[in-house]
Amino acid sequence: MEAVDVTKRFGATTALDGVTMRIAAGSTHALVGRNGAGKSTLVSLLTGLHRPDGGEIRFAGAAAPPAADRAAWRQRVACVFQRSTIIPTLTVAENLFLNRQAGGGPIRWKALRQRAGDLLDEYAVDVGPGTLAGDLDVEQRQLVEIARALSQGARFIILDEPTARLDATGIERLFTRLRALSATGVTMLFISHHLQEVYDVCDTVTVLRDARWVLTEPVADVGHDALVTAMTGEAVGLTSVEPRPPVPASVPPALRLRDLALDGAYDPLSLEVKAGEIVGVTGSGSSGKVTLAETVGGLRRPTAGSISVGPVGVRPGSVPAALAAGIGLVPQDRHREGLIPLLSVGENATLPIAGRFGPAGAIVPSRRRAVAEEFIARYDIRTEGPEAPVGSLSGGNAQKVVLARALSTDPSVLVLINPTAGVDVRSKESLLGAVRAAADAGTGVLMVSDELDDLRHCDRVLVMFHGRVTAELQAGWSDTDVVAAVEGVSS
Template identity: 80%
Template structure:
């Protein structure tokens, strides 16, 4: 076992070293049963570059990553690191020295300390573990990479940004100079994304090679040098980012020219429309205070703000996941018992949580079972389930929400991220709720799935459902009738349909719009509209 004293912080390549190719996968094919996950695909990544890998859910990105990290062996084709053949799959230490992946779902073990996570399975060489030395070395490593985290703190207390930085530091301490980042910004707010991008640029400048996987195409233009597109398990293109326009990139991903986020105007919601959701004086210690809001039947209200704004806690309170310290929630004229998920469901509140993996799905159950969980009592007498009835309803949901699955009986954890999110939304809408509350409904999904999800939300609103949509994404907010901005636990701004990007960014940051630039181009650098998107 490697000793912590033998671990050196890797530096930049020696002066004068020619920048070669860090990793090259050529003519890679991988099949899982009858499914071809990759067909003669490949990628070549230059040393010290930040290379984007994009494609719709199901395009083959995850399979390619699993091959580049040694989790799967390709059926045919080759993988080389720095010109040398990839190690044997059984030699895990050799793979860790060549490549590390920071996944969208954290691999940090929450019950261990930060230091223990950094040096997992490397705590000591011979003899007992020297805990003081372990924490000291962890502190030195964190300092080297500018990560302001206590090495003795339980990892479960870290926020999303801190967990990602600890994982990056752990990967570099193993000696890897090639890091794969899988949707690293999916759960970060604008300020944290800016900090992450600053660190990524510094790593690239020091010679670290990065493979950046994202569904947010504006991020590709902001932080990447080169982009590779996969579609339908095949390689489509690899080009310098500066040479590929936004429309061309989307067309390469989808196989057709599309106009994204151009939502048709909805009829205005009038003052005579009944109020479906009302909160009065709602407050929760250290999260938000004195939140008064109304959402009328058929209205889509967006809520945005920084990570500390309280927006997520507010949505979780409405769904019954959190108990407020005071105030009232009403659906229609009836008060909702606070802090109770069953009470929220009974009142007619549907909910799409922030983390579909941990909170939205039961991974070992089928697509059918997950989608119909809240209405299982409708499929037979006295609580019994008639399988044919449930399957018929599930098949109707699969068709309505365009869920790509081999069968209603397929395990839900076999779906791509976008299709899994569609299952979560289908379940939230299965009861015909009066109010639908969503948190980041399009996080980590591709452009087509995003359109499909937002289209389903708009269709629900057209049918009279009141929608409260909490999101950091400007594309999500464009689908809304109005947008509320929260800052330090309070609603500080309300924007009508004609809002401009700069207004939203300024309100989120708590500054005047003119201080961050009045043009949309300057605003989109902040929280994420794709190139060319606007009102």
């Protein structure tokens, strides 16, 4: 694939400015850059969703097909987006051959399931063709999408943040599949904000910054610091975190869990988070860490135990009760659980406090706008203004809106689930800085994350394994300590 001097404008905004990138056949090529750098726009050109205003796209030396010829595009390139395009109410077989169920005439369901089973076996996807797609986990959905793309003849696959919602074990399994595909000659463009993954799986890396090409180099020739500098234009080091002063033992707990349990997810556990303390929780996908956080936030009802904020008990299994008790939540999936896409940036950010903007349930727009503008400035949300649709934001800025909303009520407890997944380096700094500021102001923070860079900001880190807390690491831990505890082995 070649993108030669491509330019793309949307109104007065230049989304790509003379970008050239060449991807060698059979390679795994990384595309990195901060949110807003132009990655998504380039992908839209490479998949034929938009036409460049200047320059051209080529596949195997030939010009790209006309935009209207979708069949020709699908034979050349496929994209596995961060947000799944699998239709949950259809079976795996129906998704694999969507719009291709029959070559003409009625659908022969037995033959369709047989074709689907052969395809799944070919690419070692361990799901049944008759399984309802809505019952698949994130990893399985991604593998089904990859198999579907390859079955249409595409030998060039774009993977957009494929690991954003996978745990460490799932990521390694995915990487094993990607290496096997690469060995068969499949070409991949790998987009990720987790830079270590670039070094783990990619041959070459291209950096975009501010809609322009910055560099293309073999991964082995670009150090981590140099890569971050190319992305940001300045040196950024998330691994160097200023230690927080210890929270005094006399400080009362903001959050108290007593023998909290959820059958099939985690065993009875007790935990206290002091006011102003940041407690991290990590573990594998089956550890129960996400379910625990969702229980505290009111998304799940425990089968035993109690939750208290300060001295007051919280009615379990109720988001309104959790909000009323002073718990703010940043959920795992900002698209499905965190944002209302038809509302504006300002409406999303101020949703829990809308009752403050006028009498008797009425909202005075000027009051809401003033508060929204304050949030936009405080959390460095890059947007045209409070009235801009929240769907127009990049991933990092959308996550800032979710965090702003969680903090809008000045909560006593802030619960975060993978708060920096799928965001760029600078947005990570901004998000984690806001979390530290909330803790410094007295908010107790429970942060569930798989990212070591997130956990470095914690006063202590709990490691869960198969539903139990198996280790507690104080500040100053090493990466080896965390990884060994997560995997259930001694460091």
